[in-house]
Amino acid sequence: MSTVATNQQSGFIGKASNYLDERTSIxxxxxxxxxxxFPDHWSFLLGEVALYSFVIILLSGSFLTFFFQASMSPVEYxxxxxxxxxxxxxxxxxxxxxxxxxxxxxxxxxxxxxxAALLFVAAIGLHMLRVFFTGAFRKPRELNWSIxxxxxVLAMAEGFTGYSLPDDLLSGNGLRIIDGMVNxxxxxxxxxxxxxxxxxxxxxxxxxxxxTLHILLLPAIVLIFIVMHLMFVIxxxxxxYPGPGKTEDNVVGFPILPVYAAKxxxxxxxxxxxxxxxxxxxxxxxxxxxxxxxxxxVSAGTQPDWYIGFADGALRxxxxxxxxxxxxxxxxxxxxxxxxxxxxFLLVVFIYPFVEAWVTGDKRExxxxxxxxxxxxxxxxxxxxxxxxxxxxxxxxxxxxxTHFKVTxxxxxxxxxxxxxLGPIIAFSIAKRxxxxxxxxxxxxxxxxxxxxRIVRMPGGEYIEVHQQLDVYDRWxxxxxxxxxxxxxxxxxxxxxxxxxxxxxxxxxxxxxxRIAPVSSVEHQLxxxxxxx
Amino acid sequence: MAxxxxxxxxxxxxxxxxxxxxxVLGTGVVSPDAFTDPGLPPHRLRxxxxxxxxxxxxxxxxxxxxYISIIGSVFAVFAYMFFALDPNDLNSVRLNNLxxxxxxxxxxxxxxxxxxxxxxxxxxxxxxxxxRHPTRGTEETRARALEIFKEADQESGFSRRSLxxxxxxxxLIAFPLPxxxxxxxxxxxxxxxxNELKHTMWEKGLRLTRDPSGLPIKASDLTMxxxxxxIPEGLVDLPEHEKLDAKAKAAxxxxxxxxxxxxxxxxxxxxxxxxGIVAYxxxxxxxxxxxxxxxxxxxxxxxxxxxxxxxxxxxxxxIFGPAARPLPxxxxxxxxxxxxxxxxxxxxxVGPSFWERLN
Numbered sequence: 001m002s003t004v005a006t007n008q009q010s011g012f013i014g015k016a017s018n019y020l021d022e023r024t025s026i027x028x029x030x031x032x033x034x035x036x037x038f039p040d041h042w043s044f045l046l047g048e049v050a051l052y053s054f055v056i057i058l059l060s061g062s063f064l065t066f067f068f069q070a071s072m073s074p075v076e077y078x079x080x081x082x083x084x085x086x087x088x089x090x091x092x093x094x095x096x097x098x099x100x101x102x103x104x105x106x107x108x109x110x111x112x113x114x115x116a117a118l119l120f121v122a123a124i125g126l127h128m129l130r131v132f133f134t135g136a137f138r139k140p141r142e143l144n145w146s147i148x149x150x151x152x153v154l155a156m157a158e159g160f161t162g163y164s165l166p167d168d169l170l171s172g173n174g175l176r177i178i179d180g181m182v183n184x185x186x187x188x189x190x191x192x193x194x195x196x197x198x199x200x201x202x203x204x205x206x207x208x209x210x211x212t213l214h215i216l217l218l219p220a221i222v223l224i225f226i227v228m229h230l231m232f233v234i235x236x237x238x239x240x241y242p243g244p245g246k247t248e249d250n251v252v253g254f255p256i257l258p259v260y261a262a263k264x265x266x267x268x269x270x271x272x273x274x275x276x277x278x279x280x281x282x283x284x285x286x287x288x289x290x291x292x293x294x295x296x297x298v299s300a301g302t303q304p305d306w307y308i309g310f311a312d313g314a315l316r317x318x319x320x321x322x323x324x325x326x327x328x329x330x331x332x333x334x335x336x337x338x339x340x341x342x343x344x345f346l347l348v349v350f351i352y353p354f355v356e357a358w359v360t361g362d363k364r365e366x367x368x369x370x371x372x373x374x375x376x377x378x379x380x381x382x383x384x385x386x387x388x389x390x391x392x393x394x395x396x397x398x399x400x401x402x403t404h405f406k407v408t409x410x411x412x413x414x415x416x417x418x419x420x421x422l423g424p425i426i427a428f429s430i431a432k433r434x435x436x437x438x439x440x441x442x443x444x445x446x447x448x449x450x451x452x453x454r455i456v457r458m459p460g461g462e463y464i465e466v467h468q469q470l471d472v473y474d475r476w477x478x479x480x481x482x483x484x485x486x487x488x489x490x491x492x493x494x495x496x497x498x499x500x501x502x503x504x505x506x507x508x509x510x511x512x513x514x515r516i517a518p519v520s521s522v523e524h525q526l527x528x529x530x531x532x533x
Numbered sequence: 534m535a536x537x538x539x540x541x542x543x544x545x546x547x548x549x550x551x552x553x554x555x556x557v558l559g560t561g562v563v564s565p566d567a568f569t570d571p572g573l574p575p576h577r578l579r580x581x582x583x584x585x586x587x588x589x590x591x592x593x594x595x596x597x598x599x600y601i602s603i604i605g606s607v608f609a610v611f612a613y614m615f616f617a618l619d620p621n622d623l624n625s626v627r628l629n630n631l632x633x634x635x636x637x638x639x640x641x642x643x644x645x646x647x648x649x650x651x652x653x654x655x656x657x658x659x660x661x662x663x664x665r666h667p668t669r670g671t672e673e674t675r676a677r678a679l680e681i682f683k684e685a686d687q688e689s690g691f692s693r694r695s696l697x698x699x700x701x702x703x704x705l706i707a708f709p710l711p712x713x714x715x716x717x718x719x720x721x722x723x724x725x726x727x728n729e730l731k732h733t734m735w736e737k738g739l740r741l742t743r744d745p746s747g748l749p750i751k752a753s754d755l756t757m758x759x760x761x762x763x764i765p766e767g768l769v770d771l772p773e774h775e776k777l778d779a780k781a782k783a784a785x786x787x788x789x790x791x792x793x794x795x796x797x798x799x800x801x802x803x804x805x806x807x808x809g810i811v812a813y814x815x816x817x818x819x820x821x822x823x824x825x826x827x828x829x830x831x832x833x834x835x836x837x838x839x840x841x842x843x844x845x846x847x848x849x850x851x852i853f854g855p856a857a858r859p860l861p862x863x864x865x866x867x868x869x870x871x872x873x874x875x876x877x878x879x880x881x882x883v884g885p886s887f888w889e890r891l892n
Binding site (some may be wrong): 054082100180187191196204205235236247252253261280281296317325475482486517 | 556559638717721762810825839
């Protein structure tokens with residue numbers, strides 16, 4: 001091959017591009033990705049919000065590291081917040097107060113960082129719900145769901161480690177709760193807390209250690225997982241909602257250059273702008289009002305950051321006296337059971353795509369999303385999960401609920417205990433019935449068309465309302481969904497029926513027994529003939 | 534019938550249709566009488582595509598917003614300079630935060646809205662269609678990948694030379710062990726957590742003092758129904774880095790009730806109190822929050838973290854919430870000068886449960 005460029009570029013940009021390409025082969029990337037198509041839908045923005053909040057967190061967090069001192073060495077506060085002047089506190093707390101009161105724009109950066117962190121976890125959660133309810137986790141994206149799940153857990157860990165850094169009264173109590181929970185772990189708990197805190201609680205090391213996790217290890221892991229997550233989005237290409245012209249073999253949307261770059265890039269600034277607006281108008285985590293950590297005082301109505309709420313709520317809902325002594329050792333079921341419930345809940349979230357894949361046995365790739373109504377059992381499972389989470393979350397505010405609505409604390413807790421069990425069951429059946437009803441409505445609409453409101457009197461005196469058939473595009477949206485039917489149990493080639501087969505068949509019945517099949521063209525043809533004659 | 538590679542081939546959809554393909558459908562149903570895709574609907578023009586005036590306006594909005602963003606940035610810099618922080622005026626913090634923040638907000642939002650509007654209203658509205666390909670590699674690629682592994686195995690003898698392979702695996706398992714040992718250094722070497730958790734500062738004769746002043750308390754200081762937050766004598770004089778560790782275990786709540794209101798399970802327990810004055814550990818037996826809320830009417834102690842309730846009248850037994858054990862009681866009496874002192878240390882470890890608590 002000749003080294004002489006066939007596309008001779010002139011001008012600075014042309015020459016610069018040529019220089020770069022001859023050294024990096026970047027033109028290949030532009031050719032590959034420049035016109036890559038991305039589908040449009042508001043719900044696809046949720047993941048973007050998560051990504052952008054992470055960028056905002058990195059930017060504002062880097063600023064904060066220049067001023068924050070991750071040390072528990074005692075100092076006497078000498079900053080300009082008068083009520084705490086002369087109070088003994090850790091350097092961490094003191095430097096956080098200095099950022100807030102003695103550094104111009106410091107409070108703004110702290111609040112941007114904290115608001116963006118709250119938004120980060122919220123956006124991940126909503127993005128997961130979108131992926132779940134539309135079935136976007138199906139083949140080939142099961143592994144990307146797992147990666148996203150890890151990001152969700154990492155985001156909570158990032159949030160908690162960051163929340164603990166200022167060493168204020170609330171964060172210290174949060175750490176105390178972690179200490180108490182880890183202590184309950186059989187065999188190794190005592191030693192784990194001892195190693196974590198560098199001795200007894202609270203010790204002098206924990207803030208420095210959490211700082212290393214918060215600004216180095218965890219962000220690095222988050223970044224690696226985000227890169228993997230996005231690589232898979234490129235490899236798989238984005239899913240799209242079903243509609244006319246959209247198939248399992250194509251992607252319909254706008255090219256990265258220029259439209260998608262403008263919209264997504266602009267959206268980053270909008271998200272950043274909204275976070276900045278919240279930070280300028282709404283106070284978050286006013287540590288000066290709580291004071292430095294002291295193991296003795298705590299005020300009523302303390303709340304963790306929202307994403308820890310479900311774990312805190314689980315701790316509150318367990319009934320009293322659950323502790324046993326066995327073989328001379330302490331089994332703290334009042335802490336172990338909530339921890340097990342939380343782990344199992346998260347595990348179910350983690351493995352759901354693999355369970356559904358096993359039940360359906362469907363080996364096709366799915367790039368067209370399901371409308372939630374067209375997967376009634378999955379949607380119902382999701383509704384049950386959301387309800388379970390919501391009850392745990394509400395339980396974290398049981399005292400606030402009690403004082404706010406003037407009801408008894410015990411009443412709130414007991415109600416939530418019952419709701420934790422009944423709520424998901426009720427939510428499951430309501431969601432499933434609603435989905436099936438909506439599917440029936442879709443079916444009627446696809447078959448008979450919509451009601452025009454035009455009443456016609458027939459020659460025989462009979463009144464009818466004229467129905468108007470949908471146009472082909474609208475009808476396609478109602479009839480083109482993914483249909484499933486339960487499996488039949490038959491012996492395998494060896495003439496045996498295994499337990500696994502039974503379970504799978506039973507599960508497939510649970511999923512697909514109640515089934516509204518899409519309208520077929522034959523049915524529709526018959527319907528048309530009936531109404532015309 | 535649809536083939537099923539993961540399970541027995543005889544598990545079939547109850548209402549499946551023959552697709553005549555090799556694709557495994559599982560429960561999936563593909564109907565032969567399904568509708569056919571009508572294809573992409575006809576392209577709809579935007580207002581800006583048909584009305585040159587609207588197009589011109591959209592263009593103006595986009596560049597106007599970019600310039601407005603500059604105003605926001607400049608405003609934020611001016612706010613930084615002119616809304617300085619005044620150590621004598623807390624309100625200056627609020628104004629500094631507000632105006633720098635609003636400037637930045639304007640700067641960011643204007644760029645964002647301008648770019649999105651540019652993309653939606655000014656750029657060509659040209660939808661595109663990309664074709665997808667199966668995620669799995671082509672047959673040739675997969676065959677070649679397999680071949681490469683086989684060649685590598687052949688050339689290295691990975692499967693054949695099992696002694697080398699097993700040696701490699703064993704050494705890789707062993708090599709992180711020193712790292713695990715190194716992490717032992719996270720906690721002090723010669724201290725047993727088990728022992729630490731079982732002992733507090735309290736011992737016989739140590740005065741009960743107020744938190745945080747450290748002033749001793751006379752029995753007569755406590756009126757009926759009143760309560761004090763208590764730390765042991767000498768805690769305030771500890772070096773700063775030891776103070777919180779000691780306080781996290783030794784904090785005590787002191788309450789005076791009518792002696793007749795207190796119910797005791799034994800005469801010994803009764804002797805731990807003094808004329809209706811009782812001292813209980815303030816560290817919750819659930820996960821260690823301070824049980825700092827005392828309800829005067831009901832004589833209940835409430836933990837604000839997880840709402841465990843303890844009944845002062847009945848040896849601080851748990852009456853509600855997640856806690857499993859009563860708050861440990863500190864035996865108290867008075868010394869010759871009438872000051873309240875500990876009659877002994879706690880008779881059981883305070884605070885949350887831990888594995889070796891009873892050993």
